[in-house]
Amino acid sequence: MPLLCLGFTPIFMKTKSLWLSIFVLSALTASAKSKDYLLACWQKQAGPLNNKSLLLHYQEKKNELEHSFEPWQQTNYTGKGIVWSNAANFIKSDTLARGQRTYYSITQWNESTLLFLDYGDKDLFAVTKGMFEDQVFAGARYSPIALVDYFVKQKAGVEKESDKELVVYKLTINKTIVKLFIRKSDHLLHKVTTLGNDELFGDVLTTYVYKNYKAINNLSYPALVEIEKINGKVKDEVVIPAVSIVTELPALLNKPANYKFKDEVAPKPEIKVEKYSDNIHFIELKHTDDKVMVVEFNDFLLAAEAPLNSMNGELIINEAKKIAPNKPIKYFVFSHYHPHYTGGMRPFVHKGATVFSTKADVPYLQYLASAPHTLEPDSLQLHPKPLQIEEINESKTVTDGKFEMKIFFIGNKSQHTNDYLIYYFPSEQLLFEGDLVWIARQGEIKKAGTRQAGLYNAMKELGLNVKTIIQSWPVKDYGVKTVIPFADLEQSMK
Numbered sequence: 001m002p003l004l005c006l007g008f009t010p011i012f013m014k015t016k017s018l019w020l021s022i023f024v025l026s027a028l029t030a031s032a033k034s035k036d037y038l039l040a041c042w043q044k045q046a047g048p049l050n051n052k053s054l055l056l057h058y059q060e061k062k063n064e065l066e067h068s069f070e071p072w073q074q075t076n077y078t079g080k081g082i083v084w085s086n087a088a089n090f091i092k093s094d095t096l097a098r099g100q101r102t103y104y105s106i107t108q109w110n111e112s113t114l115l116f117l118d119y120g121d122k123d124l125f126a127v128t129k130g131m132f133e134d135q136v137f138a139g140a141r142y143s144p145i146a147l148v149d150y151f152v153k154q155k156a157g158v159e160k161e162s163d164k165e166l167v168v169y170k171l172t173i174n175k176t177i178v179k180l181f182i183r184k185s186d187h188l189l190h191k192v193t194t195l196g197n198d199e200l201f202g203d204v205l206t207t208y209v210y211k212n213y214k215a216i217n218n219l220s221y222p223a224l225v226e227i228e229k230i231n232g233k234v235k236d237e238v239v240i241p242a243v244s245i246v247t248e249l250p251a252l253l254n255k256p257a258n259y260k261f262k263d264e265v266a267p268k269p270e271i272k273v274e275k276y277s278d279n280i281h282f283i284e285l286k287h288t289d290d291k292v293m294v295v296e297f298n299d300f301l302l303a304a305e306a307p308l309n310s311m312n313g314e315l316i317i318n319e320a321k322k323i324a325p326n327k328p329i330k331y332f333v334f335s336h337y338h339p340h341y342t343g344g345m346r347p348f349v350h351k352g353a354t355v356f357s358t359k360a361d362v363p364y365l366q367y368l369a370s371a372p373h374t375l376e377p378d379s380l381q382l383h384p385k386p387l388q389i390e391e392i393n394e395s396k397t398v399t400d401g402k403f404e405m406k407i408f409f410i411g412n413k414s415q416h417t418n419d420y421l422i423y424y425f426p427s428e429q430l431l432f433e434g435d436l437v438w439i440a441r442q443g444e445i446k447k448a449g450t451r452q453a454g455l456y457n458a459m460k461e462l463g464l465n466v467k468t469i470i471q472s473w474p475v476k477d478y479g480v481k482t483v484i485p486f487a488d489l490e491q492s493m494k
């Protein structure tokens, strides 16, 4: 390309000095290109395999954000497994352990197929084309061979952010921006970053740093991979104490005769609005299996719970507008920090609603509200607004002078999270809560579990006069009641 430019540019050149500067610039580009660090890396980390495979035994520390008691609390797993890796294949058989429990999974990927047996499953996972495409970088957690090869084949270009020490190459794979950072000094891959969208956290960066390089038959491989997930909030580690080079690949899973990718269909929003009383409205989001609440006061609205992502927050705001077109949503409140209650908060911040929160959750809400969403922008990303918070200690009464809603902090009495809030309407003898009651729709009422007993005890302590409990999640799934007579809860405590 620089040569072509040189051939054409003189026709349009007016001065010699400009012509000279273009020439110098082109020559510089050519010299930068003359060193192909990506190919040099491939020659060290993939090329020497020569159609054979690297067999590696690894141990890992894997930490996950699950439905814990407080934000950023991690569930820790230890794992071990075997990986067969080359340019066109990634096969993994592994176990993950936590306490007494052990989970088992198999991944089998090649250039046209991804077979995946998930932890705890008996049948193959229904893999989408996107998952298949993502596997080329997902496998880099253990071995970057296939990813380096993919970058060479795709002729990835050098990025401007390259510096004295590292040359950066970038590709967008499926919806994720993947970068390789190759060391100029020894041509080894220093790290890989992937930037993807998470519906709760927005732009999420994962980093794999490759360390303790060793060699086998001229093939360089990292014996330690340090991983940072969710913008560095969660850290994992993969240690590879032993490798060998093998000629055969195992077939751990059989490809079904009718193998094809599952269609990627985004869940179609389906909404049902129910007027419970003059002041209380419930909005059921069937596509997320949640029921959220809009409380109508004299000249404002309060919304409680917004599941999973900003799109759902917008849907709720839209329905609230239909309920009371001239009343602003003054307050947003969530029962606890789990994604089914906070995931759709950002559009409420964009609308200028004040968020009720326990003191302990404030930093988490600040994180959610300020997290960049550049890959899939929502209203708050496009038009940033400050997060307004009002802290709740023991309780809070929201009223317009006539109608009254009480919010109570029950915290870890919920036996579910440390931040738990419940909502009580004295005039309706109604309690609305997140996910604490698990009474089957059919059959006899079983003895209360810890969460359910926790709610009952907290209600008794507060001396609430309740006839009916309405629960936010789940609505259809798990076969449990969402409208629960208080008598049922009492029965479960006997």
Ligand SMILES: [Zn+2]
Residues within 6 Å of the ligand: 067, 336, 338, 416, 434, 435
């Ligand atoms: Zn929960």
